Amino acid sequence: xxxxxxxxxxxxxxxxxxxxxxxxxxxxxxxxxxxxxxxxxxxxxxxxxxxxxxxxxxxxxxxxxxxxxxxxxxxxxxxxxxxxxxxxxxxxxxxxxxxxxxxxxxxxxxxxxxxxxxxxxxxxxxxxxxxxxxxxxxxxxxxxxxxxxxxxxxxxxxxxxxxxxxxxxxxxxxxxxxxxxxxxxxxxxxxxxxxxxxxxxx
Amino acid sequence: xxxxxxxxxxxxxxxxxxxxxxxxxxxxxxxxxxxxxxxxxxxxxxxxxxxxxxxxxxxxxxxxxxxxxxxxxxxxxxxxxxxxxxxxxxxxxxxxxxxxxxxxxxxxxxxxxxxxxxxxxxxxxxxxxxxxxxxxxxxxxxxxxxxxxxxxxxxxxxxxxxxxxxxxxxxxxxxxxxxxxxxxxxxxxxxxxxxxxxxxxxxxxxxxxxxxxxxxxxxxxxxxxxxxxxxxxxxxxxxxxxxxxxxx
Numbered sequence: 001x002x003x004x005x006x007x008x009x010x011x012x013x014x015x016x017x018x019x020x021x022x023x024x025x026x027x028x029x030x031x032x033x034x035x036x037x038x039x040x041x042x043x044x045x046x047x048x049x050x051x052x053x054x055x056x057x058x059x060x061x062x063x064x065x066x067x068x069x070x071x072x073x074x075x076x077x078x079x080x081x082x083x084x085x086x087x088x089x090x091x092x093x094x095x096x097x098x099x100x101x102x103x104x105x106x107x108x109x110x111x112x113x114x115x116x117x118x119x120x121x122x123x124x125x126x127x128x129x130x131x132x133x134x135x136x137x138x139x140x141x142x143x144x145x146x147x148x149x150x151x152x153x154x155x156x157x158x159x160x161x162x163x164x165x166x167x168x169x170x171x172x173x174x175x176x177x178x179x180x181x182x183x184x185x186x187x188x189x190x191x192x193x194x195x196x197x198x199x200x201x202x
Numbered sequence: 203x204x205x206x207x208x209x210x211x212x213x214x215x216x217x218x219x220x221x222x223x224x225x226x227x228x229x230x231x232x233x234x235x236x237x238x239x240x241x242x243x244x245x246x247x248x249x250x251x252x253x254x255x256x257x258x259x260x261x262x263x264x265x266x267x268x269x270x271x272x273x274x275x276x277x278x279x280x281x282x283x284x285x286x287x288x289x290x291x292x293x294x295x296x297x298x299x300x301x302x303x304x305x306x307x308x309x310x311x312x313x314x315x316x317x318x319x320x321x322x323x324x325x326x327x328x329x330x331x332x333x334x335x336x337x338x339x340x341x342x343x344x345x346x347x348x349x350x351x352x353x354x355x356x357x358x359x360x361x362x363x364x365x366x367x368x369x370x371x372x373x374x375x376x377x378x379x380x381x382x383x384x385x386x387x388x389x390x391x392x393x394x395x396x397x398x399x400x401x402x403x404x405x406x407x408x409x410x411x412x413x414x415x416x417x418x419x420x421x422x423x424x425x426x427x428x429x430x431x432x433x434x435x436x437x438x439x440x441x442x443x444x445x446x447x448x449x450x
Contacts, residue, residue, distance in 0.1 A: 020262075020265040020266075022258050022261060022262055025257075025258055025261045026254055026257075026258050029254060029257050029258070029261075030246070030251055030254065033246065033250065033251065033253070033254075033257070034245075034246030034247075034250040034251065035243075037250060038242065050253065054253070054256070054257065054260065057257055057260065057261070058260055058264060061260070061261045061264040061265065062264055118247060118248070121241070121244055121247065122247045122249065124237075124241035124244070125241050125242060125244045125247070127238075127241065128238045128239070128241040128242035129242055131238060132242060144242075147239045147242050147243050148242050148243055150243065175231060175232055175235060176232060178232070178235055178238065179232035179233070179234065179235050182234060182235065182238060183234075
């Protein structure tokens with residue numbers, strides 16, 4: 001079997017994944033997993049992000065045989081599924097008390113070739129995610145989907161179930177608020193999603 | 203609950219707040235924010251990809267799962283095929299039974315079964331049939347199928363006006379049917395002939411009647427081509443049970 005590399009075209013990659021090629025799936029996973037976990041961290045908190053991401057990948061793997069579309073379409077599927085898992089997780093969490101830990105954790109150690117730069121970069125990423133997570137939830141989600149997942153307004157609008165205009169406004173406000181947070185980090189904090197109904201725009 | 207009032211109310215109308223547009227239709231990015239956004243979208247660290255092996259294992263488990271489901275799908279397809287074949291067979295048999303094309307045994311079974319469903323099906327050739335069940339374009343007096351005795355019981359009362367069951371009854375029905383389809387007779391004449399055949403000559407239809415029927419009971423004579431023959435139209439009209447005259 002020919003090995004699958006990152007240079008494989010999207011249709012080829014999808015066909016291989018749909019045929020059960022584990023190496024092709026690994027390529028797919030490596031391309032999108034980090035963005036998925038970061039999105040889940042920003043919107044739902046770090047505690048459950050990895051678990052929700054795993055659930056999301058399993059659901060997506062089940063849906064993949066029927067999937068047809070571009071890589072952007074796949075990202076829409078991935079993040080829409082993640083959002084559903086997030087809401088389901090919040091519903092389950094409502095039934096049991098839990099302590100929401102802060103996102104302000106220590107950066108994960110990295111196995112990069114240059115450990116120092118890797119840690120530095122990971123810390124920068126962690127700090128950025130922490131800051132975005134402090135935005136109001138609607139804005140934080142839109143910023144995460146726009147910046148971290150790399151989706152455009154229309155795709156984000158489909159995922160969050162809002163109009164393009166609402167998404168554009170939320171993104172602009174999110175960026176403005178983020179700029180203010182960078183300047184004055186003591187202002188404003190946002191809670192994670194513990195209420196499934198909170199994933200709505202106000 | 204944190205207070206987001208200040209953040210949510212951020213005034214975005216000041217365009218000079220933004221100096222770059224890194225995301226196309228996303229709008230401009232406020233100054234100094236680009237490095238933060240770039241860090242949020244940075245390539246994954248090794249730690250973030252640590253779960254690759256577990257993810258691939260989960261994927262393998264998921265892709266293997268549909269294999270176990272396949273036999274069920276095959277069973278469903280086979281079941282659908284069998285059902286379709288059975289339905290087709292029933293349809294063909296029903297059509298054959300309706301046409302009376304089945305052998306005597308199956309035809310009688312089909313008749314018994316379908317009659318219960320309100321579907322009239324001819325009996326097998328060897329089966330005695332009450333004459334009332336044979337329809338000859340209205341020449342024979344129609345009898346409801348419910349009154350017809352099932353052949354297996356044999357103790358049923360004969361239909362009204364019917365001869366005892368047997369080959370002669372079948373012959374008479376066939377004769378009446380032939381007469382009804384015979385174009386050489388016309389109007390009241392055909393009615394009289396059929397009436398006579400049905401009553402074994404007891405009918406007086408078509409003969410001169412001692413008391414002429416009233417004109418209004420006979421209907422408009424001008425519409426009947428047989429009105430020119432004296433007495434016949436009157437006699438046929440006076441005995442409507444013999445069946446309506448058929449125009450030649």
